[in-house]
Amino acid sequence: MKLTVLGSGTSVPHPSRTSAAFFLETSGGSLLIDCAPTAPSRMAAEGCDWAGLDAVWISHFHADHATGLAPLLFAMKHAKETRDRTHSLRIFGGSGLRRFIETMDDAGGYRMLEQHFPVEVIEVEPYIEFYPINGATANAIPVPHRTESLALHIRDASSTLVYTGDTGFHKPLSAFANSVDLFVLECSFVKDKAVDRHLELAEAMYLVRSSRPKRAMLTHLYPEWDAVDLKQEAARYEPPCEIIEAVDGLRVEF
Ligand SMILES: [Zn+2]
Numbered sequence: 405m406k407l408t409v410l411g412s413g414t415s416v417p418h419p420s421r422t423s424a425a426f427f428l429e430t431s432g433g434s435l436l437i438d439c440a441p442t443a444p445s446r447m448a449a450e451g452c453d454w455a456g457l458d459a460v461w462i463s464h465f466h467a468d469h470a471t472g473l474a475p476l477l478f479a480m481k482h483a484k485e486t487r488d489r490t491h492s493l494r495i496f497g498g499s500g501l502r503r504f505i506e507t508m509d510d511a512g513g514y515r516m517l518e519q520h521f522p523v524e525v526i527e528v529e530p531y532i533e534f535y536p537i538n539g540a541t542a543n544a545i546p547v548p549h550r551t552e553s554l555a556l557h558i559r560d561a562s563s564t565l566v567y568t569g570d571t572g573f574h575k576p577l578s579a580f581a582n583s584v585d586l587f588v589l590e591c592s593f594v595k596d597k598a599v600d601r602h603l604e605l606a607e608a609m610y611l612v613r614s615s616r617p618k619r620a621m622l623t624h625l626y627p628e629w630d631a632v633d634l635k636q637e638a639a640r641y642e643p644p645c646e647i648i649e650a651v652d653g654l655r656v657e658f
């Protein structure tokens with residue numbers, strides 16, 4: 405698998421970190437993991453094949469993770485890059501996904517689910533396997549952030565990845581991410597977090613230490629991280645693996 409960080413930031417405007425989005429490539433297809441409003445242009449900037457995208461995962465419906473579906477689907481409907489496209493686009497997320505998309509659709513009058521190729525909206529049941537792209541198996545567990553929030557586990561023949569999305573501290577994530585090749589965690593705050601439903605470094609590092617992944621990537625970094633050496637701070641927790649700071653444009657193969 406290859407993961408391109410499209411957006412390592414939050415909803416707070418930042419000069420070098422855009423909002424949450426990752427482009428995952430496997431031998432069986434591509435998956436956009438979260439779709440920030442900046443995601444469509446970030447895919448173009450990174451040379452990711454947005455027009456051929458196979459599937460999208462939406463962790464929850466906050467604007468910095470999901471509202472890019474409107475410009476993405478609008479572009480796919482009208483851009484010359486998708487004119488010859490025939491294969492379906494499958495959009496996965498938690499309960500209420502269809503209503504979320506239809507609400508944006510109604511507001512803009514886009515009719516964005518009416519494309520010249522099939523578009524499927526699939527509301528995932530937690531704990532039940534699903535198949536987002538060819539050759540890959542996934543499942544999801546609820547995490548404490550929004551009622552529809554889900555963490556994603558995806559594996560193909562060679563690799564495994566877990567993506568927390570936004571979450572408060574949640575011990576079941578340790579077992580969920582046990583020994584995965586890449587554990588992508590939100591780490592919104594350095595310490596003394598102001599809100600319960602995000603992680604700070606000590607909590608993220610607890611989850612890394614207890615799940616023992618091959619590598620861990622910290623993302624969803626608020627601007628307060630600008631003043632901090634993330635790797636140095638993380639090293640104080642003696643992590644069992646390499647800790648990667650998500651940076652827009654970073655590519656990781658695993
Ligand atoms: Zn967020």
Ligand SMILES: [Zn+2]
Pocket residue numbers: 464466549570
């Ligand atoms: Zn959120």
